[in-house]
Structure formats: C-alpha cells, structure tokens
Amino acid sequence: MHPVFTEIIHQIAEWEPKSYGVVVNSFYELEAEFADNFRNVLGQKAWHVGPVSLCNAPAEQQSRRGNKPAIDGEECLKWLGEKEKGSVLYVCFGSMGTVTEAQFRELALGLEASGRPFIWTVKKCRDEWWPERFMARMEGRCLILRGWAPQILILNHAAVGGFVTHCGWNSSLEAVTAGVPMVTWPFFAEQFFNEKLLVEVLKIGVAIGAKQHTVVPEQRPLITAAEIERTVRRLMDDGEEANRMRSRARELSFMAQSAVEEGGSSYIDTQNLIQELTNRRRLPNSRSQ
Template sequence: MPAMVEEVRAAAEAGAAGPHFLVVTYPAQGHINPARHLARRLLRATGARVTISTAASAFRKMFPGDEEGAAAGECHRDAAGVWYVPYSDGYDAGFDRAVHDHTHYMSQVRVVGSRTLGAVLERLRAAGRPVTLVVYTLLLSWVADVARGHGVPAALYWIQPATVLAAYLHFFRGTDGVDRAIAAAGGDPMATVRVPGLPPLRIRDLPSFIANTSEDDPYAFVADMFRELVDMLGREDSPSVLTNTFDAMEPEAVASLREHGVDIVPVGPVLSFLDEAPGAGCVSVAKNGGNDLFKQDGTGYLEWLDAQAPGSVVYISFGSLSMMSKRQIEEVARGMAASGRPFLWVLREDNRSSEGAGDAASLGGERGMVVEWCDQVRVLSHPAVGCFVTHCGWNSTLESVACGVPTVGVPQWTDQGTNAWLVERLGAGVRAAVSDKDGVLEADELRRCLDFATSEMVRAKAAVWREKAHASAAEGGSSERNLRAFVGKQLGGGN
C-alpha cells in the first residue's frame, strides 16, 4: 500500500503530526493476538506510529522484567516496531477467576480504565505523539466515550465472525421477531431459526450468550455488554466496524450488516504471517512468537514435528481459556491412543493438574507429545500437521483456514458454535458430537471425526480456502483494499 505510506511521509515533511493509531484491547490472549496482528498490519500498511494499550497485568506478562515501566505507564516497543503502553483496570496484579467476581471486574475496568486510558491519551499528546484514531476490541465499548471525550475518533475492531455480530444485532433489535423465535425454541440445540439475511442456523450455531440465557450464569453480564454495543452502533450514523474476516468467507453476514446500517469493513484474516514477504512461510519468530501471556514450552516440539511424516500429526488445543475436565482429558487420550495417529497436545498446567488429571495424558501412548503452550501458527504451518482438534476460537479458526489445516471442532461457548458452523459450511472440517450429559467429546467420536477431517475431500476443501484467505489479505486482495479505503478516510484522503 505505497500510497498511504507516501501520505504519511508527506504529512511529516510538512511538519504536521503524523497519524498515530492506538489499539486498545482486553487483557486476554484471545483479544491481544488479533489486536497485535492488526497493529502490525497498520504499521506495514501506513508507516505510521501504532501503539497497543492493554491492562497492566497483561503488559507485565508480555514484557517480564519491565515492572517499573508497567507501574509508570511507560511505552515499550516490540521487535516488529509496535509500541505498547499499559492502562490500569483496577486489577494490576491480575484477575483470578477462581477468586474474583467477573461482574465487579467489568464495572471496575470501566471506571478505572476510563480514567487511566484518558491519562494515556493525555501523555501521548503531551509527548508530541497525539493519537489520531483509537481502535478498540470487544467488551470495551467505554473506550469510544473516552476517545471522543479527548477529541479523538474511535472505531470498533470486531474480533469474532461477522455472522456473530449480525446475530447479536438482529437479536437485540428484535429484527423480524428473531429474539422471540430463539426464545420459543426453548433451548433445543437442533431447532432451526432464521436470522435476517443469514442461512438457516440451529440454536447450537448461535452465540451462547443469546442461545442459552440463564440467570445463574456467571457470564450473563456479557450479553448485556453486547446489547450495549449494539445500542451504541444504533446511535451512530453508518458506524464503521473493522472485522477480522474476509468477503468470501461470510458474504451473507456482511451484506446483512450493511443493509441494517453497519459499515462493516472486512480486513481479515488479520494474521501477521500473511503480511510477510512471499516465500517467508508462517514461521517468523519476530512477528509471531514472543510477548504472549503464556510461556512457550521448551521441550522441542518443533524438532519432534520435523521427525514426523507429512500430514500425519493431529494437533490438539482448546485455547487459552477453555477448561478440560478429567473425563475429557481421559477421552481425548483414549481416542488418540486407539487412533494410532501421532499427536501434539497443548494441555495447559491449570488443565493438567485439575481434578487429579495430571497423568491422564500418558494414556495417549508413545505416539504423542504433550506441551503446556506453543507457537500455534508455526505448528499449523508445519508440513507434518494434518488435522487440528480445536475449541473453535475465532483466532484458531482463522489460523487453521489460512494454513489449510482441516479441523475437528469442539465448541464450548461464546462464538465457538458459530465458528464451527462456518467451518462446516466451508467444507474444511467437521463439528464433533459431544455427550448430552456433560458435553464431553468421547473417544469413539473423536476417532470418527479424525477419519472424516483427514479425508481427501476435506483436505482439498481446506487447501482451496487457504488460497482464498491468502488472496484476500495479499496486496490488491479484498481485505487489503478494504483496509486501504478505511485508512485513507482516517488520513483525510477519502476512498
């Protein structure tokens, strides 16, 4: 995108303050990753200054040893050239979901975060680096008010599928009575509902916060936050929403949102490895590794993958938040042992030690390797990996599509059911059936899904969608053009 870079340089030569994008994100790995990828793409696309702001607790984990910087609210620069600055959410020592109350946390982050993020904007302005656009991710709609209070425009960066945003929009607005239809389904997961503009969906395919509403759900407050977000979009004139998807993947959802007044801007897949030079592959340590909230396992998993046959390894990971019961761990281990397939399994320490399940992974036999955390993109792009058993978080879903790896989806909550539905629509994977009793994926079902996902038909579909994902993000692709038009507006250059 050389034209945008030239505009930035021209502004600098004229003595004007150059563009400065501030990307504000919730302090969770699944939010920080897409924020980081967007920041790096904006940096590459414009040459402007790009800063990420997240809570001090996450900042400390990303930059260990910089305790004083986190406490002082100082900036830190990563290897890719993106700056980071913390705000305080009132929980600087970190949020412990076993101890702390989620509802209280979200009220605190709004009050304390509004004040401290405002201070960040003031410091950057005083330092001669005023922010020209604030971009914020999910659960942080208060950020828009802070930005506008400081005279800075703000835009939402939607880090879930456009289909999920459309479902929330129509549910909370009651478009065509879809809210009543969902309520009438009575929680039947297989009941079909029609969301305006979208293909038929079952209740299980909808975001859990509208499909399974329960007053005693500790996360019920999240639905209120999405309702607030929909209300906020309704108060704006044609609000622009950056979305981590691409036109070919969700055409119906994009069209439905635009028809109902949301200027959706698909800019995905927003993944740093797609922005590297041709032939660089998916393995750049500088752009994909490091600065995670979890320490990567140092047990040589990449060398282990190098010794495996092409397309033979099953990669298993349920993400950074999902909890696995002892029975789930045992069923996965039994299924993999019976399958005879080699596997790489990410089993976080909090899962491995839960309910006495610490030794369950050994049931997988000698063919498997278990690690606490890894560089997922490097794993998915490795030629030995032929299938991904996943919780279907949107980051993991996009990474599997962009790397051409078929998936076995085991969604648990939030947008994951919709993500699994999308992958099945693409033909690039299969959603596993789970036990009605406890939601566990059992060994025999895992084996059946592995056989299907690694079939030639699914492999071929996954390869097709890999090419479409790469084409959308490449120079001249649909997402690249969309981002160029969006940034052009922010630079005052129109479309």
C-alpha cells in the same frame, strides 16, 4: 448464558449501531454473503482487513500476548519434521477452554485409539488425570505442550493435517489461513456460530457433537473416547469426505493469502479504511462526531 456474556452482548447491541463502522479480522471471500448482508441490508460500514496473523511469518510467531511458549519453536519443528506430511493432529482449546478430569481422560484415550500422532496443548491438568501408562504408550507419538504454544508455527507445518479446536475465531481463522481442516468442539460464546460456518458453510470441519453452551465444564455432557476416535478418523483418514475437506481448506488458504496481497480484498479494504478515516478527520467538527 453466563451473565457476563449476556451483558457483553447487550453492550454490543447498544453501541454497534452508534459506531462509525466495524473492522473485522477476516477476509471477504471467507464469508462474502454475510459481509454483503451486513453492508447492504443492515446498512453498516465494515472493513475486512485480515487475516491479521499474516502480518508476520509463522517462524516469527513464537508467543501470544507476551507469554513465552510452552516449548521452543525449534524443538517443535524438529519433532514435526520426523512425521509424515499431513499425519499429525493438533489439539488445543484456547486460553479459556477447560474440561473435567473425566473428559480429559476420554480425550486422551480417544486420541490414542485414533492411531494418529498428535500435539496436545494442555492448559490445566493434574498428573493423576492421565490414563495409566499413557505417556509410556505414546512415547514418540505425541508431544504434550503445557501452557502457551507456538500455534501458527504448528498449524503451518506440512506434517499437520488436522486441528481439534474450540472454534474461537482467532484459532479458526489461523487454521483456515494455514489450510488445515478441523474437528470442531465449541464450548461457549460465539464458538457454536463459528462451528456452523466451518462445518455447514465452508465444509472444512467435522463436529464432535458438543451441544451444551456453558463456561462450566461440569455442565457439559461427556464426549466419549469412541466418539472422539470416530471423529478424528473421519477427519484424518484418506477417505473421500476427508480429501474434499483438505482440498477445500487449501483453496481457502490460497484465498486468505491473496486477500492481504497488493490488490487483494483485505488490502483494498485497509486502504479504504485509512482513506475514509483520513477524510473524516479533515471534515469540520469531525472531532466532536
């Protein structure tokens, strides 16, 4: 593990037991057993107040962290509007997810071989990384976004039927909320734990086969175009397994929406959090605690 992440984990381990509690961007129904264990077995206070992405409508999510999206939302919606329902694959590895030139080419060839239209958010690449005549062959079938993308807008569009993701928690939860099953491709940090939740517990994901936990792209084994094609087809084709994942993803999306509505689990947890902090503030000497 990278020394930076090791230090962060040590700091969390030191300070979490001393904290008053933990506010979690999640909802109880998504990970009920883990929430119960944290509260009842470990004896820690926790409030599930998410998904926080639902505080705004998808059409309003035009930027992240104050960055301008790589493409205008209207242009993105126009492109998606020309595609069949559930036919488009969205590919994005987050703000820190980078791959080698060789892996980039394999991914491009795998997406091409899958036969599916796709939106691919590309953070860093050079023109020579693309396979020969790739753009010409993919004209009309792919939309390449360079930089930031209106991710929530994309995930919530009816044309999007799958998401190739690095399993960062924000991206994972946004896909769950939108009801979109995933191809899981973790790189480092907690992403491998998130993959287990998505694939083994929630059963709304297919693992690409990434095993190496590292922030250095050159240290990761190459995932071939054939493996990428096979995994994408497994997620996107009209088979029994894929249909089960889509059905389960829709159920979780409904649970997520319900959680933040009045009377929902996250709604109640947010009320409880506000009330507890208000009561604590009124206690004598509370400011010194």
